[in-house]
Amino acid sequence: MTKSAKTLEFKFERTIPAPPAEVFDAWLNPDIPGTPWHEKDKLIFNPKVDGLWYWLITGTSHYGRFTEIARPNRIQHTWMSKNTLGEESTVTLTFEKKGDGTLMTLLHAGLPDADVAKSHEAGWNYFLDKLTNHFGTSMQRRA
Amino acid sequence: MFNMENLDDIFTAISHSSRRAILGRLAESGPARFTDIAEPFDLALNSVTKHLKLLERAGLIKREKRGREVFISIRGQPLRAAAVWMHDYERFWNKRLDQFEEYFKDKRKKEKKA
Numbered sequence: 501m502t503k504s505a506k507t508l509e510f511k512f513e514r515t516i517p518a519p520p521a522e523v524f525d526a527w528l529n530p531d532i533p534g535t536p537w538h539e540k541d542k543l544i545f546n547p548k549v550d551g552l553w554y555w556l557i558t559g560t561s562h563y564g565r566f567t568e569i570a571r572p573n574r575i576q577h578t579w580m581s582k583n584t585l586g587e588e589s590t591v592t593l594t595f596e597k598k599g600d601g602t603l604m605t606l607l608h609a610g611l612p613d614a615d616v617a618k619s620h621e622a623g624w625n626y627f628l629d630k631l632t633n634h635f636g637t638s639m640q641r642r643a
Numbered sequence: 644m645f646n647m648e649n650l651d652d653i654f655t656a657i658s659h660s661s662r663r664a665i666l667g668r669l670a671e672s673g674p675a676r677f678t679d680i681a682e683p684f685d686l687a688l689n690s691v692t693k694h695l696k697l698l699e700r701a702g703l704i705k706r707e708k709r710g711r712e713v714f715i716s717i718r719g720q721p722l723r724a725a726a727v728w729m730h731d732y733e734r735f736w737n738k739r740l741d742q743f744e745e746y747f748k749d750k751r752k753k754e755k756k757a
Binding site: 508512514515516526527532535536538583604606611 | 731736737739741742743744746747748750751
């Protein structure tokens with residue numbers, strides 16, 4: 501997991517014992533367990549570029565649109581819910597051939613980090629204050 | 644869940660190495676007096692006081708009077724709460740991907756048997 505000042509991103513890797521095209525197709529099939537839309541209270545799902553999806557689970561609505569579908573290597577779609585505070589985050593999947601299987605990566609990026617960003621700011625201000633004080637006092641000493 | 648204001652206080656509290664060191668020391672050795680906490684640090688006593696105030700505001704330490712002395716100890720709950728908040732998506736995707744990987748492993752096993 502890496503962090504920037506304003507957004508969070510999460511990256512995952514799995515090696516799947518099947519060729520990329522099979523893994524790719526499975527990921528876009530909500531009947532397959534482990535795909536994000538498998539467990540559902542309601543699903544509207546249109547996996548093509550500019551296709552929209554809506555997923556309701558335990559009272560939380562999630563929305564997105566597909567921005568890239570490049571079989572068998574890459575899928576990208578957006579992801580919005582109350583957990584993204586209305587921001588459009590991005591989920592990118594890549595499928596690379598690795599031996600007899602597939603190295604699959606999932607990157608969920610652009611998640612808002614309002615609270616962490618605020619505390620980073622508080623932290624940095626704390627350090628900067630200390631630094632200013634340090635130079636302030638050493639200069640006074642020299643004077 | 645807990646409120647977001649408290650989360651700000653928790654992250655502020657753990658954003659400084661001296662405060663993390665104080666927490667580490669309290670986690671390791673249990674309740675300690677102010678002088679015991681201040682002793683290993685090359686810090687003015689009033690900055691130790693400031694650090695302890697920030698830790699206390701975040702609910703990460705508590706003070707207890709024993710006789711004439713005050714002992715300070717660590718409270719782990721807010722840190723656990725912060726960790727849960729940070730890892731919501733981490734857990735969500737790991738759970739999904741594990742299931743997905745498992746699906747293919749089962750599929751391969753069945754294919755071999757057939």
